[in-house]
Amino acid sequence: RIFGATIYDEIVKVSNEDSVANARLVARLEGVPVGISSGAALQAAIVVGSRPENEGKNLVVVIPSFAERYLSTILFEGLGA
Numbered sequence: 001r002i003f004g005a006t007i008y009d010e011i012v013k014v015s016n017e018d019s020v021a022n023a024r025l026v027a028r029l030e031g032v033p034v035g036i037s038s039g040a041a042l043q044a045a046i047v048v049g050s051r052p053e054n055e056g057k058n059l060v061v062v063i064p065s066f067a068e069r070y071l072s073t074i075l076f077e078g079l080g081a
Helices: 016-030 036-049
Strands: none
Touching: 016 036
């Protein structure tokens, strides 16, 4: 069994658009080519971190993928050479 339904507190739904936008933002600002799932993880952290109860707290985000597996996807669409 891969998914352990008893070990998480919450599932945060994010849009594909926000996921791609965050992945592109990290690549542009930090020079780190992250994948779409990483953009999704960052968006979820933004959502959770913007809650009043989390003000002043630090969040840790696991960046689960790099961009190389997304070369033929929307992540690189319109960025032609």
